[in-house]
Amino acid sequence: MFNSSNAANIVDGEILYKESCIECHEANPSEEMLIFSIKKLKKKIYGCVGQLDLPWNEQDVDDTVEYLDVKFFHFDEWQ
Numbered sequence: 001m002f003n004s005s006n007a008a009n010i011v012d013g014e015i016l017y018k019e020s021c022i023e024c025h026e027a028n029p030s031e032e033m034l035i036f037s038i039k040k041l042k043k044k045i046y047g048c049v050g051q052l053d054l055p056w057n058e059q060d061v062d063d064t065v066e067y068l069d070v071k072f073f074h075f076d077e078w079q
Contacts, residue, residue: 009059009062009063009067010063010066010067011067012063012067013062013063013067013068014067014071016056016060016063016064016067017064020052020054020056021048021064024048028072029068029072030068030072030073036075038065038075041065041068041073041075042061042065045064045065046061
């Protein structure tokens, strides 16, 4: 399902989440956020990045989305 480059992205996403997101969000964000698609999760993360003025790029957002999906959300497909 994931190749080695995706595995690195998941690791990077976990680091980004723990450094920048977990302070405001619970350890399991799927329990607090009513998000039911990759598209909405990505939009939520971009919103947080903008609000907090984080120096993230698109790859950082994608890495964090991938980590959250694999770890917590388990969406059926990527959009």
